[in-house]
Amino acid sequence: MWRNRSWRFGRYFSSVAGESSSGSLRKVDIDTQTFTEIRGRGAVYVDKTSHLPALLSGRQYFLSRPRKFGKSTLLSTIQSVFMDNGPEKKKLFDGLWVAENSPTLLEKELPVLSLDFSTLRLEKGGDELEKSLHIALKKVAVANNIPVDEREPLQNFVESLVRELAHKKNNKENKVVLLIDEYDAPLTRVLAMDQDNKRAIENREVLHGFFATLKGLDTYIHFQMVTGVSKFARTSLFSGANQLNDISLDPEFSTLLGYTKSEIETAFAPHLDALTTKEGIDQDQLWEMITTWYNGYSWGGSERVYNPYSIGMLFRKMRFKSYWPSQSSSAWLPRLLKPEDLKGLANSLNQAHREESFEKLELESLGHSAFDATSLLFQTGFLTIKEEKKEEDGSRSLRLDYPNYEVRRHLTSEAFEAILHVKFDYAHLEILRKTLDNNDPKEFYKLLNNYFRSVPYTVFKGKSDMTNFEPFYSAILTFALQFLPKSYRVQAEDPTSDGSIDFVIETPTRNFLIEHKALARNEANASIRQTQLEKQAKEALEQIDEKIYAAKFSIKAGLPITKVGVCFDAQTRSIGHVEVKGQ
Numbered sequence: 214m215w216r217n218r219s220w221r222f223g224r225y226f227s228s229v230a231g232e233s234s235s236g237s238l239r240k241v242d243i244d245t246q247t248f249t250e251i252r253g254r255g256a257v258y259v260d261k262t263s264h265l266p267a268l269l270s271g272r273q274y275f276l277s278r279p280r281k282f283g284k285s286t287l288l289s290t291i292q293s294v295f296m297d298n299g300p301e302k303k304k305l306f307d308g309l310w311v312a313e314n315s316p317t318l319l320e321k322e323l324p325v326l327s328l329d330f331s332t333l334r335l336e337k338g339g340d341e342l343e344k345s346l347h348i349a350l351k352k353v354a355v356a357n358n359i360p361v362d363e364r365e366p367l368q369n370f371v372e373s374l375v376r377e378l379a380h381k382k383n384n385k386e387n388k389v390v391l392l393i394d395e396y397d398a399p400l401t402r403v404l405a406m407d408q409d410n411k412r413a414i415e416n417r418e419v420l421h422g423f424f425a426t427l428k429g430l431d432t433y434i435h436f437q438m439v440t441g442v443s444k445f446a447r448t449s450l451f452s453g454a455n456q457l458n459d460i461s462l463d464p465e466f467s468t469l470l471g472y473t474k475s476e477i478e479t480a481f482a483p484h485l486d487a488l489t490t491k492e493g494i495d496q497d498q499l500w501e502m503i504t505t506w507y508n509g510y511s512w513g514g515s516e517r518v519y520n521p522y523s524i525g526m527l528f529r530k531m532r533f534k535s536y537w538p539s540q541s542s543s544a545w546l547p548r549l550l551k552p553e554d555l556k557g558l559a560n561s562l563n564q565a566h567r568e569e570s571f572e573k574l575e576l577e578s579l580g581h582s583a584f585d586a587t588s589l590l591f592q593t594g595f596l597t598i599k600e601e602k603k604e605e606d607g608s609r610s611l612r613l614d615y616p617n618y619e620v621r622r623h624l625t626s627e628a629f630e631a632i633l634h635v636k637f638d639y640a641h642l643e644i645l646r647k648t649l650d651n652n653d654p655k656e657f658y659k660l661l662n663n664y665f666r667s668v669p670y671t672v673f674k675g676k677s678d679m680t681n682f683e684p685f686y687s688a689i690l691t692f693a694l695q696f697l698p699k700s701y702r703v704q705a706e707d708p709t710s711d712g713s714i715d716f717v718i719e720t721p722t723r724n725f726l727i728e729h730k731a732l733a734r735n736e737a738n739a740s741i742r743q744t745q746l747e748k749q750a751k752e753a754l755e756q757i758d759e760k761i762y763a764a765k766f767s768i769k770a771g772l773p774i775t776k777v778g779v780c781f782d783a784q785t786r787s788i789g790h791v792e793v794k795g796q
Contacts, residue, residue: 467514
């Protein structure tokens, strides 16, 4: 059985994790993020309180994690740690790790200033955000019986509120706990909605003023934690004195959010039993499916974690499907990603990057470089750390990859539709893979032609015939094929000693070296134009031989090589002709 017999919830809940007192499956409440509500309703709660002693031994933290990964529940749990001592607090933590192993941590009582920036009004820019933040702070003041001066400027009001909270009656330490959730919502929700990110930059200035004021109140802060999806520069969080300790890639806290296998086995034991029966498979097979779909996330630790939202939905719905990607609230990503970014993204995954490369995002540069796409997808959870290496100078370099099948499946369809307005899914990718396994490049490009022909002509507005056409399709091709199984490798502009090969596909049994050309619009009739397309495709094929591109792969892999010359037709916005030479 899956049950961990050493686990118990104590008097407040039933004695078996994941099972109600009546023997039915305990409710999986993925919609509730408040610790007190989850515990009070008797829903499944994955105990993360063993991290609290290490976390609360520090003072000021920043943590970046994707949406719906448990940041709000973590902050709500910390808020409950500092609530007034009494029977209610004891019941909330009864049976949890912290109550049984570090009970003194629950004895401290301090006022908490908790703000969720995702609930603020912010779409219209800085003025609206400032007013909405002012209103949120006033609600905190009223709840704590602190007088409110309606005319007081925001930064002055923040200072007054923190001081008043620190000097509340019975607060002998004169300290305050600050918990700020989704600090970057005022930036991410308006990204790319106007030229040069005007509203996002306005909102950033409000954030800068707010956090700069908090820095000046350091003497009153017992503990501070700020969470978000992305780490943006120039918000006053990550510069100057009293800057927050960024634990996003700290191995000690790599499993702070997300579920480990042992946590799932403990909290969802009856659900695992039920799903095993429903699927008609054994336990090992079930874990293989769960791992393939939802595991794979790493932020620097040795253990990879499972997506908590998708695991919750899996045990609520009792069926395997894609859950988290469509609910991750990163609708701003397609507004930033351009087709040419997709090509750079695929190549970026084949490279190692310095850890500091992912530390901060600049609003002014977002959408202007391919690496931005890599960094954005990493911070939003669509990419994760695949490998890490310690460099000679002591720093770390990271290689990224897509975490699991759920994310890969989503991106092959959603990215295409968002950027190209064309449906393309995992089933199409499997058909393309079979043509490669059959060493049939002509059928491969014939299938691609069907997809390319469905690209709306409006996508090409403003693109010159020769400058953007071939790179555009190469970018789409590179992005799509990177979701092939891991035994396949795709590389655009693969360097050799005598130039770069336009496109390389390495399969388990064969390597494909591909050179692309494009024929611009002209007045030639159909017959002459077809001759021109064939000529350029042959020239592309000849270039592979002239540059001796195959030498690199003959030595490297010892696999047979198929050479492919392709000419795109800018007039019909499709693939005009394909020439093949194999061995």
